[in-house]
Amino acid sequence: MKYLKVLLNGIVKENPTFVLLLGMCPTLGTTSSAINGMSMGLATTAVLVFSNLIISCLKNLIPDSVRIPSFIVVIASLVTILQMVLQAYVPSVYEALGLFIPLIVVNCIILGRAEAYAAKNDPISSIFDGLGMGLGFTIALTLLGACREVLGTGKIFSMTVFPENYGALLFVLAPGAFIVLGYLIAIVNKLRKA
Amino acid sequence: MAGILTLISVVAGASLASVNEMTKGPIELIKQQTLESGIRAVLNSNDLQVQAIDSLQEGSVIIYRTDKGNAVQATDANAFGGNLTVLVGFAGDGTIQGYQVLETSETPGLGAKASFWFKEGKGSILGKNPSKNNLTVIKDGGEVDAITASTITSRAFLRCVNAAYEALSMSADAESGATKQANSN
Numbered sequence: 001m002k003y004l005k006v007l008l009n010g011i012v013k014e015n016p017t018f019v020l021l022l023g024m025c026p027t028l029g030t031t032s033s034a035i036n037g038m039s040m041g042l043a044t045t046a047v048l049v050f051s052n053l054i055i056s057c058l059k060n061l062i063p064d065s066v067r068i069p070s071f072i073v074v075i076a077s078l079v080t081i082l083q084m085v086l087q088a089y090v091p092s093v094y095e096a097l098g099l100f101i102p103l104i105v106v107n108c109i110i111l112g113r114a115e116a117y118a119a120k121n122d123p124i125s126s127i128f129d130g131l132g133m134g135l136g137f138t139i140a141l142t143l144l145g146a147c148r149e150v151l152g153t154g155k156i157f158s159m160t161v162f163p164e165n166y167g168a169l170l171f172v173l174a175p176g177a178f179i180v181l182g183y184l185i186a187i188v189n190k191l192r193k194a
Numbered sequence: 195m196a197g198i199l200t201l202i203s204v205v206a207g208a209s210l211a212s213v214n215e216m217t218k219g220p221i222e223l224i225k226q227q228t229l230e231s232g233i234r235a236v237l238n239s240n241d242l243q244v245q246a247i248d249s250l251q252e253g254s255v256i257i258y259r260t261d262k263g264n265a266v267q268a269t270d271a272n273a274f275g276g277n278l279t280v281l282v283g284f285a286g287d288g289t290i291q292g293y294q295v296l297e298t299s300e301t302p303g304l305g306a307k308a309s310f311w312f313k314e315g316k317g318s319i320l321g322k323n324p325s326k327n328n329l330t331v332i333k334d335g336g337e338v339d340a341i342t343a344s345t346i347t348s349r350a351f352l353r354c355v356n357a358a359y360e361a362l363s364m365s366a367d368a369e370s371g372a373t374k375q376a377n378s379n
Contacts, residue, residue, distance in 0.1 A: 087221050
């Protein structure tokens with residue numbers, strides 16, 4: 001019950017994208033299509049779960065004064081491992097995400113959760129917190145990617161909904177990311193208040 | 195205090211080294227496979243043997259010689275988003291068999307269309323021969339229809355194709371010249 005609450009906290013109540021507005025760089029940069037957004041979300045989730053677990057296990061060992069460098073070393077190592085594994089076994093995802101994989105290191109969601117949650121809670125709840133936050137991020141990015149893809153190219157997950165000629169290219173480009181994100185945040189806020 | 199941070203760094207370094215060791219093989223293999231499948235695709239042949247690889251102009255042009263024609267990889271640094279690398283397949287007489295964009299940072303929805311634009315319709319370069327056809331965009335007096343709203347990408351793409359052909363024909367001249375010399379000796 002307690003774990004479910006922690007999990008849902010990340011997905012709904014404190015959704016990192018729609019409520020906390022954390023990690024905007026990958027959010028805007030990678031969501032040109034639904035599949036890209038989803039891959040980015042899942043990659044971040046993987047890092048988040050392991051970084052929360054490791055940091056929660058080490059929290060009593062790490063002195064307060066060097067905690068940030070220690071967290072960063074852990075997170076950076078995990079991201080590098082993820083990058084190598086993706087490159088070796090899922091090259092299509094690696095190609096699509098490109099530069100954004102190393103940037104997961106500086107995604108403030110990860111350091112934020114390490115500092116705000118994993119450093120104060122037990123390993124099991126930290127895993128659920130990482131999973132919840134990661135899934136919240138993934139859902140947000142997939143939704144954003146799907147909206148941009150369908151408005152821009154008439155496709156969803158590369159399946160045609162309407163002919164590409166009727167799509168507004170703007171939504172695939174950078175301005176579309178800001179516009180769609182703004183509307184999605186507005187809708188989510190409205191729903192949360194209702 | 196510093197001891198803990200050192201310890202964490204050492205453990206992190208060791209785990210990175212072991213993962214690197216584990217993934218090195220597969221990564222190398224995938225790079226090789228991508229290149230091989232690219233060469234097969236641009237030469238429209240499923241069974242071919244790469245016989246020789248020539249790297250020219252400090253690696254900016256690479257020629258893969260096979261028994262079914264030549265695949266040439268060329269890079270142009272002045273595309274809209276930076277580097278554009280294209281692999282072009284030429285038949286023995288220089289006719290373009292196919293191409294594949296290997297590396298691109300072009301705008302999605304605009305310049306990124308280069309990956310299929312030049313394969314069909316008015317923009318097609320397939321079956322053309324750079325020695326007979328003027329492969330530049332119509333605006334520059336050529337006969338290739340540029341990607342709508344992406345003339346810069348189109349120009350860069352065609353520069354790659356022409357550079358690839360030039361490198362290939364130059365190396366062919368050098369080679370036949372060398373054979374002639376060898377024969378006359």
